[in-house]
Amino acid sequence: MTSGQPSGPDAAIADDRLAVLTEVEKRVLWLSTAIIDHANRVRPNPTGLKVGGHQASSASMVTIMTALWFEHLRAQDRVSVKPHASPVLHAVNYLLGELDERYLTTLREFGGLQSYPSRSKDPDPVDYSTGSVGIGATAPIWGALARRYVDSKGGGAGTGRQYSLVGDAELDEGACWEAILDPMVAELGEVVWIVDLNRQSLDRVVPNIGAFRIQGMFEAAGWQVLTVKYGRLLHELFERPGGDALRRRIDDMPNPEYQRLLRCTPAQLRERLPDSPELQGLVDALDDDTLLAAIRNLGGHDLQAVGDAFRAIDDTRPTVILAYTVKGHGLATAGHPQNHSSLLTADQLGELAASVGTSVDDPWARFADDSAAAELCRETATRLHRAPVPALPTVDVPTDIGRTPSGKATTQAALGRTLLDLTRSAPEAAARVVTLCPDVSSSTNLGGWVNKVGVWSADERRDWFDDDPETILHWRERPTGQHLELGIAEGNLVGLLGELGATWSRWGQPLLPIGVLYDPFVERALEPWSFGIYAGGQSILVGTPSGVSLAPEGGAHQSVTTPSVGLEQPGCTTYEPAFAIDVEWTLLASLARLGRPGGTSAYLRLSTRPIDQTLAAVPTDPAARERRRTQVVAGAYPLRRAPGKPDVTIAAMGAIVPEALAAADRLAEQGIAADVVCVTSPGLLFDAVQARAGHGDADTWVLDAAFPAHRAAPLVTILDGHPHTLAFLAGINQVRATHLGVSRFGQSGDLESVYRHHGIDADAVVTAALDVTD
Known part of the structure; x- marks a missing residue:
């Protein structure tokens, strides 16, 4: 709470002060x-x-x-x-x-x-x-x-x-x-x-x-x-005979009539303004200058x-x-x-x-x-005069927590898991994390994090369900909490996200803000979030669940264009990880870019589709693991290399990677060798392509790592989103290409039926590969 407004005397401004x-x-x-x-x-x-x-x-x-x-x-x-x-x-x-x-x-x-x-x-x-x-x-x-x-x-x-x-x-x-x-x-x-x-x-x-x-x-x-x-002039006139009539006349007239009076001469005012003998008398008693000044006062x-x-x-x-x-x-x-x-x-x-x-x-x-x-x-x-913003404290965010996920997991669940791991592996960095949701904490897998760090409130409030054994998500509101939940208004969410992301420049206190909302509503929140980035607010926006992969939700909740939104948004790095370990690495890298001069925001597009984590084939050798991590953070990595020179390259992103791998296996059975490249950030890859052409100064090594010229082959791209998002990849090595994705409104159904409907299942990848290599 702020204190009362200090000023000079409580009385009216003195005449000499008012004149100045x-x-x-x-x-x-x-x-x-x-x-x-x-x-x-x-x-x-x-x-x-x-x-x-x-x-x-x-x-x-x-x-x-x-x-x-x-x-x-x-x-x-x-x-x-x-x-x-x-x-x-x-x-x-x-x-x-x-x-x-x-x-x-x-x-x-x-x-x-x-x-x-x-x-x-x-x-x-x-x-x-x-x-x-x-x-x-x-x-x-x-x-x-x-x-x-x-x-x-x-x-x-x-x-x-x-x-x-x-x-x-x-x-x-x-x-x-x-x-x-x-x-x-x-x-x-x-x-x-x-x-x-x-x-x-x-x-x-x-x-x-x-x-x-x-x-x-x-x-x-x-x-x-x-x-x-x-x-003051009108208040003085209101005290004169006819003043009540003048106040009533101004209060009751419609806006356009009042605005027209502002354009009138004194003679026109004397004709138009009075509507009663009382007001006529007051108007007649005023000189022209006073009458003109009064109507504007x-x-x-x-x-x-x-x-x-x-x-x-x-x-x-x-x-x-x-x-x-x-x-x-x-x-x-x-x-x-x-x-x-x-x-x-x-x-x-x-x-x-x-x-x-x-x-x-x-x-x-x-x-x-x-x-x-x-x-x-x-x-x-x-x-x-304001004192200079104090020097920023160092916020050390680890690059790799060290876990290797196994079994089946979703990238959405990996978000909450990574945040919890961060509290143990880097508590000082974790203490600067603040998460926001528009009433979807539990449905976006932040429940464990919320239970761990609590909900922020300026004052401590009683949790009336703290003794209810059936309550899974504990809503403990206190000043030490690190999660804020706004109502179902995405504009409010990203408005606050932007201001939390600007505290480093206002008060020298960097925060690591993460806003989580359903991916279909990213576009609803895009304008205020984009404006927050323009104003210097550095934050992470997580859209989850995303795409037609949330098949039962139907077409109204199946985001199609958000991958390209992330590609095109200035001041933002977009990631769509396929595996839990990719979520960890890209999230940590995104956190490390926040709260400092020259920092950038990030958009992570996650999924609720459970995927076998062994498909990630994370290297066990420490050096090889670090090499994979740097490629993931840079935008893409080779997930599978065919023996010898490939006949086709399949570049896949996010939840669709299993279909790409399955298609590669089926193509191999037909004697067609396929490389599979996992794209994590189309935006970073596009920046690299532009830099290679002399437009910008981004690192280009990731292009050689993921799409080396000596393995250039016809290309099939696929993602759970609009196909144009990855279409530019064909220009890296100037190869024939076909691009699979979602360009229509969806409908409810099981995952297999919906993928088949949009042509992003393994059959579609095999067909596209055969066509492009024919």
Whole structure:
């Protein structure tokens, strides 16, 4: 739990302080607008390609961000900024001395300021990468959980609020509500969302934004709801005769009518606004400037009102501040329904410069050193200065635990077995492992691990079934636990996975996070997981069970394209091991790549099909075993070599390897010699192929080990997934090839029938080999 928000006097901001804040607010508005203008109108653009930027979306956030950064934020706090307000963040960082002036002209330029805030690519401080709607908004929730988890394991993560600056249209994303409704979130008092309620989307004014409905949904989830609707001027007018009628008129009018009033002249306002004699009297008593200012005087643009909301935050539960704003506030385009990507004209930009006290000719001028505004910037920069992230501790992950599985086993079960073995062989590394599931711990064979390490909770909770002899999975919740289970919402799972995978860069405390979910739902979780990788979160995602090998589950639960997803995902190494020992070796190698600069994530695709482990033919000689291990981790290994030169090579992956071996035996009976290569990582093999052609710097030795040129032969590839995943292997030695896999929706049935239906059984391999060698 965080402590209360420290600040100066609890009373309203003093007038002199408010005047300085207003001066900074105007400069932030100017800088954010000018950054976008320069990118689109000043910087040379020989291709004519649209650069883009969002002056109006930035303008609606200027007051909120000025109040937050220059009055309330602390060094230990973290902020996720809505994507289209990235120029405001850069403007703030520039005023605080955190961004060199040369970058102000590089918005969306190669090597410059990114389109949206990026932790890994922007040159100035960014707490959370945003850009994919809903994901950046929810990231601070998972950041809060990750901080609490790290802190429960010995401290070092400190305290601090986790702010999300959210556009109202972003609340349309289901990811937001999935996160808000998770039971753990109601306990996160450090989470604060500020909703930019400008009631506009990309193309239009939203007819009914449903603010009261949104408020009710947050309240039902246990959040504190603070509404900042009106500024000081309107509150003063509400106290005058006719004020109640004015409030009622604004409250009752639909959003489009209100937005239209923002575009009206004083004369038009006097005609359109009154709907009663009382309101007519009030309007008649106002001069034109006051009338124009009043209709725009929403709380989200009132530094005092926004500050009051920040001071009212209750740190015992999550808080949402609904801040009513005008999209484009302070700009000539304010309130226009098509202002989302519009740019001020040169004349309008000049008028803006004059109104805020700066110059188009010197757009990046700082405040005079002896000014109160400059002093506020220096004071804020000192307050927000963060100590460097401490040096990372060494996490030694073994490469081989030493067991050689026998009998029949599944790769899914091998995951839990390896984690348990790790607690005994490398307890310090095992202590940094944290596993996550969306309510599938027992069905994905993590039960033994969960029983061993317990379930994480900020506070210890009683296990009411600890004395029930029929309970197999023990749900012991305590701060020492290492397993977290979220509801059935894969987006939440990978959102938290990404933030747990970023603790090494935030607090110098590396974790080894593993998320386990049904493989058919990997694609559902792919966008937020991919975005987490982009933001620097290093983690392992395990999809299990996978493919049509879970035959009784039917077509709806048979993943087809996930092998190629792993092949194509940047920043990720994908493995689909065939044997239990392959799971151990690839999992350990993946863990060793986490939690460090230059580290990478991993995706393991596992199966529930029991396979005879003696088929792996693991060498008994230590040197030969290590050679096999390095090949497994590198992407492929020769599982069987035919005597002499082969007539055909069968490259198989995952659960289908037994069919490949059976087919090789049958081909041998017909006098056709077959090599069998077990592919463990198509992604690593593809990288090696590219590097051999001069594209990239991956190791290429694995190609010579698995597919040596002197054994080049026609090729058959097979996997329980889309056949194109391994089709590129034919290019290694430029051989004839045919590719077997699954490219149709499946159906329920026994394994033999389903494999035959999709043409991935031993008969299909034999036929393909005969065709390709004919």
